[in-house]
Amino acid sequence: MEKVVVKKSKHIPEKGFHYTAMVLLILLAIYSVIPFFLMLAISISSEATLAKNGYQFFPKELSFAAYKYLWAKRITIGRCYLITIVTTVVGTAVNLVLTSLFAYPLSRQDFKHRNVFAFILFFTLLFNGGLTATYIVWTRIFMIKNTVWALLVPGLLMGGMNVLMVRNYYAANIPYAIIEAARIDGANDLKIYTGIMVPLSKPVMTTIGLFAALGYWNNWTNGLYYISDSKLYSVQVYLMKLMNDIAYLKSSSYGMESAQLATMSFPTEGARMAIAMIAILPILMVYPFIQKELVKGMVVGGVKG
Amino acid sequence: MAKKNVPASSVYDGLLAQRNKKSAKATFAVYLPLYLMMLPGFIYLICNNYLPMFGILIAFKNVNFSVGVFKSPWVGFKNFEFLFATNDAFLMIRNTLLYNIVWIAMGLVIAVTIAIFMAEISERKIAKVIQPIICFPSMISAVILSYIVYGFLSTNYGFINQIMGTKTNFYTKAQYWPFILTIVHFWQSAGQSSIIYMASIGGIDKSMYEAARIDGAGKLKQILYITLPMLRPMIILLLLLSIGRIFNSDFGLFYQVTLNSGRLYKTTQTIDTYVYRALMEMNNVGMSSAASVFQAIIGFVLVLLSNLIVRRIDPQSALF
Numbered sequence: 001m002e003k004v005v006v007k008k009s010k011h012i013p014e015k016g017f018h019y020t021a022m023v024l025l026i027l028l029a030i031y032s033v034i035p036f037f038l039m040l041a042i043s044i045s046s047e048a049t050l051a052k053n054g055y056q057f058f059p060k061e062l063s064f065a066a067y068k069y070l071w072a073k074r075i076t077i078g079r080c081y082l083i084t085i086v087t088t089v090v091g092t093a094v095n096l097v098l099t100s101l102f103a104y105p106l107s108r109q110d111f112k113h114r115n116v117f118a119f120i121l122f123f124t125l126l127f128n129g130g131l132t133a134t135y136i137v138w139t140r141i142f143m144i145k146n147t148v149w150a151l152l153v154p155g156l157l158m159g160g161m162n163v164l165m166v167r168n169y170y171a172a173n174i175p176y177a178i179i180e181a182a183r184i185d186g187a188n189d190l191k192i193y194t195g196i197m198v199p200l201s202k203p204v205m206t207t208i209g210l211f212a213a214l215g216y217w218n219n220w221t222n223g224l225y226y227i228s229d230s231k232l233y234s235v236q237v238y239l240m241k242l243m244n245d246i247a248y249l250k251s252s253s254y255g256m257e258s259a260q261l262a263t264m265s266f267p268t269e270g271a272r273m274a275i276a277m278i279a280i281l282p283i284l285m286v287y288p289f290i291q292k293e294l295v296k297g298m299v300v301g302g303v304k305g
Numbered sequence: 306m307a308k309k310n311v312p313a314s315s316v317y318d319g320l321l322a323q324r325n326k327k328s329a330k331a332t333f334a335v336y337l338p339l340y341l342m343m344l345p346g347f348i349y350l351i352c353n354n355y356l357p358m359f360g361i362l363i364a365f366k367n368v369n370f371s372v373g374v375f376k377s378p379w380v381g382f383k384n385f386e387f388l389f390a391t392n393d394a395f396l397m398i399r400n401t402l403l404y405n406i407v408w409i410a411m412g413l414v415i416a417v418t419i420a421i422f423m424a425e426i427s428e429r430k431i432a433k434v435i436q437p438i439i440c441f442p443s444m445i446s447a448v449i450l451s452y453i454v455y456g457f458l459s460t461n462y463g464f465i466n467q468i469m470g471t472k473t474n475f476y477t478k479a480q481y482w483p484f485i486l487t488i489v490h491f492w493q494s495a496g497q498s499s500i501i502y503m504a505s506i507g508g509i510d511k512s513m514y515e516a517a518r519i520d521g522a523g524k525l526k527q528i529l530y531i532t533l534p535m536l537r538p539m540i541i542l543l544l545l546l547s548i549g550r551i552f553n554s555d556f557g558l559f560y561q562v563t564l565n566s567g568r569l570y571k572t573t574q575t576i577d578t579y580v581y582r583a584l585m586e587m588n589n590v591g592m593s594s595a596a597s598v599f600q601a602i603i604g605f606v607l608v609l610l611s612n613l614i615v616r617r618i619d620p621q622s623a624l625f
Contacts, residue, residue: 014523014524017425017524017525018425018426021421021422021423021425021426022422022425022426022429022431024422025419025422025423025426025432025435025439026431026435028419028435028439028495028496029434029435029438029439031492032438032439032441032442032492032496033438033441035442035453035456035457035492036453038453038456038457038464039452039453039456042456050462053467054461054462054463054464054466054467055456055457055459055462055463055464055467056464056467057464097345098345098346098349099346101342101343101345101346102342102343102345102346102347104339104342105339105340105342105343106343108339111336111339112332112336113336117343117347120347120350121350124350124354124355126605126608126609127358127601127604127605128354128357128358128601129354129356129357129358129359129360129361129597129601130357130360130361130580130594130597130598130600130601131577131580131581131584131593131597132360132363132364132580132584132590132593132594132597132598133356133357133358133359133360133361133363133594133597133598134353134357134360135584136360136363136374136590137352137356137357137360140370140374141356142352153352153353154353155353157349157353158346158349158350158353163346188338189338189339189342190338190342193342214444218444218445218446218448219446220446220447220448220557220561221556221557225585236446236448236449239448239449239452240448240451240561243448243451243452243455243561243564244564244565247476247564247565247566251476251477251566251567251568269462272452273452273456276448276449276452276453279448279449280445280449283444283445287437287441287444288437291436291437291440294440294444295436295437295440295500298440298497298500298501299500299501299504
């Protein structure tokens, strides 16, 4: 009886906290998506509206001219898209193979030198040579400047943290007895890897694959450092160069304005936002289906990332 | 007694040695596939991580690409002396540290608050919608982010200038950027950074809250005396880890979102953007590598130190 009384007396303030939390979180959610609506609104405003009213959430006059412009430029933009898709698919696939291949021996408790290799891997998480040295190594030794390798290889192919994550998953979830039994049955290590480790580690591979894919899709720094040939631009690199060129022209002594820029065959304000929109569209479309995996990865990677 | 059974004769020694040799060979043969499996990743680590580590020697050379990096003369700490004689050095270190310190403190409060609120409504269906939405901004690249920020700040068309009826050129006004970057940073990272705390709160034993309620503790008291103390190890751990990265900054935010505007350097230049600009725009390999090595070495020391402290407090959370 007493319990009920106590509960009742605390009833009102607790409800208050509950609803405050809910309202604030809903506001936060709205705040998180509002900027994307501005992007969308700019991309579907007519140029006349933009010139008169600037960027508005509710454009007075709708126009799909920006998207028509993208269609007219489909060869350039299509190539950027193709490069993004190819590097994302190939990069993610190679990343998964390299990561799991490196993780499997590290998880084998009978493998004597596993600690040596684990340390070699782990040390890369603690110390790095910095951008200058990395840049010089990739451009002067490996000569990857203006090759497609620049978009695939530097920094993105295998992450130390991911290898450790997969190693821990193998060690915790796949009993050594299974591996031993397979070996007694005559399976070699490659067979064990492809037949046991990979199929049994789907959850962790999915998480790592998603983060790798997101990393490739969103990567623009490799393009900034190593690519100047416009034939090799990915979507992100194309958008980055476009924005930087415009910012440069606007800030330079010419003091160019948007109207002048348009005559220089730069995409219009709306068209630029439209390109940015189609760059995040694929993420937006798959996000509802992959967000659970991503959240799981953030919890694991959050601490030790 | 047993000794008698083992002859001193060297015949057996030879056999034993032979067997050991054979088994060493056999062991290697058994583990050869494992070595081969690690080979591709190992080569990648050498190329991507270890060669650049040796590249820090560049900071102690006067690099001249016409004679090659290896033949360039050694200059000792000259590059560092030049670097720290400039005003840039003070500015970039100050900016990097200030942004990090303020953001670490603010980030902690924001992330924990969101997590506590999320835990409060976690029973409701709407929580399953809110969580992915507030995490979504962390899925986009700094390039897209720069487009969004430009939509708000552009001089002629920008949304802010439209509603204020002004024509402020934000990209030339350094004084606004500490605020702009703080808003942008938390817009992008608040949701994601709260997830780890949400997971920790989810792991707290529910019966503790039950007991507290029976004892008459309200929500606020439950948070103060149960949730926060239970989160303490995680908070300390994440704080120490971010202190280990205090000399690093988000290059995309400080370079791309500011559109690399030279007029903003006073408040937007960080070590990372300086390293890039010195290398690519000033073509000053010496200064760039000096700043980059300075950052890498201090970062390394700080990571080791913070890990040492983490291990003292909570050995399981330590990185090593």
